[in-house]
Amino acid sequence: MEVNKAVFTQDVPQDRIDAIRKILDLKKPAKIMIIGDIDTGKTTLTVYLANELISNGLRVAIVDADIGQKGILPPATISLAFVDSKFSSLDELTPYVHYFVGSITPNQFFGEMVVGTSRLTEIGRKLADVVLIDTTGMIYGSGVELKRLKIENVKPDLILALEKEGELGPIIRGYEDITVKLEVSEKARLFSRNERRAIRKEKWRRYFENSQLRSFSLSEVNITGTSIFQGKPIGNTEKSLLERLFKWVILHGRKIGDKYFVVKADVTEGPRVVDKNVVRYFDFSKLGNLLVGLLDREGLCLGIGILKGINFSEGRVDILTPVKDENVHEIRFGRIRVREDGEELGLLDRDAL
Numbered sequence: 348m349e350v351n352k353a354v355f356t357q358d359v360p361q362d363r364i365d366a367i368r369k370i371l372d373l374k375k376p377a378k379i380m381i382i383g384d385i386d387t388g389k390t391t392l393t394v395y396l397a398n399e400l401i402s403n404g405l406r407v408a409i410v411d412a413d414i415g416q417k418g419i420l421p422p423a424t425i426s427l428a429f430v431d432s433k434f435s436s437l438d439e440l441t442p443y444v445h446y447f448v449g450s451i452t453p454n455q456f457f458g459e460m461v462v463g464t465s466r467l468t469e470i471g472r473k474l475a476d477v478v479l480i481d482t483t484g485m486i487y488g489s490g491v492e493l494k495r496l497k498i499e500n501v502k503p504d505l506i507l508a509l510e511k512e513g514e515l516g517p518i519i520r521g522y523e524d525i526t527v528k529l530e531v532s533e534k535a536r537l538f539s540r541n542e543r544r545a546i547r548k549e550k551w552r553r554y555f556e557n558s559q560l561r562s563f564s565l566s567e568v569n570i571t572g573t574s575i576f577q578g579k580p581i582g583n584t585e586k587s588l589l590e591r592l593f594k595w596v597i598l599h600g601r602k603i604g605d606k607y608f609v610v611k612a613d614v615t616e617g618p619r620v621v622d623k624n625v626v627r628y629f630d631f632s633k634l635g636n637l638l639v640g641l642l643d644r645e646g647l648c649l650g651i652g653i654l655k656g657i658n659f660s661e662g663r664v665d666i667l668t669p670v671k672d673e674n675v676h677e678i679r680f681g682r683i684r685v686r687e688d689g690e691e692l693g694l695l696d697r698d699a700l
Contacts, residue, residue, distance in 0.1 A: 400430075612631050
């Protein structure tokens with residue numbers, strides 16, 4: 348399976364050449380956002396633009412915000428890279444920094460998508476002449492609002508819209524003065540869901556191939572992105588009552604406001620009637636292979652890891668990661684479970700943790 352969907356091409360339509368001219372005419376630094384449906388050639392366009400712009404003597408930054416089909420590894424993050432020489436694919440670029448989203452789909456993660464894209468764009472703008480922002484193909488339904496929130500927050504100088512039949516109208520309405528519409532190439536290939544998953548599997552595998560198991564003390568890092576450590580620890584009386592009532596073994600429990608949140612294992616099989624307005628619960632087994640982000644003090648992502656163990660009594664988490672940086676200040680829980688061989692084990696709901 349080919350790892351990358353987009354490579355540099357010399358077969359260039361006239362509207363792409365015109366787009367380069369528009370970018371060259373913009374006041375620098377300039378921010379360029381590329382939008383379009385899935386498989387319309389957004390990443391191919393990004394690669395072409397970057398190569399042409401550096402040929403014109405400009406320093407180029409790329410923000411890869413397509414979290415599910417990332418060119419700049421790893422998936423489930425937004426990444427910033429700088430282009431110093433000609434290249435044919437985003438995976439050739441060395442990431443400068445990431446922003447952790449924790450999922451391969453923007454659904455339920457609009458805040459992270461907007462904040463991450465905006466933060467990395469601003470970093471790129473300070474260090475480059477042109478920032479190219481490659482986005483996801485989520486353009487329908489709530490995707491319209493996500494794209495408009497990004498535009499409102501990032502304030503691009505130019506929007507390049509890869510459009511077939513007016514499908515981007517609801518997104519670019521009101522932004523026509525900064526939008527250039529480009530035709531979708533007839534050579535743009537559609538990828539099936541299974542093909543996308545296979546491409547991601549290889550990218551996960553490549554990212555984690557040189558990983559090591561690292562142990563972190565919960566007293567030395569912040570754990571975020573989860574309710575597990577919010578509120579106050581439950582007492583032994585409450586713990587015993589909940590265990591008897593629901594036939595659970597509770598490995599960890601907190602009281603958050605007037606609700607309980609517990610990490611549990613079942614003692615017996617069978618259905619249970621649990622009022623989730625009173626008790627929220629999470630199966631301990633599903634913590635295994637959970638994707639986590641390793642963050643610095645600025646909230647930027649140094650890299651990602653896979654949760655391999657959590658010992659609540661000893662206050663320790665074990666994470667498989669290629670990140671060697673010692674300045675890990677925060678560990679943020681994601682919502683996808685994945686093995687180091689790249690096999691995805693499923694997405695979790697935002698509220699599950």
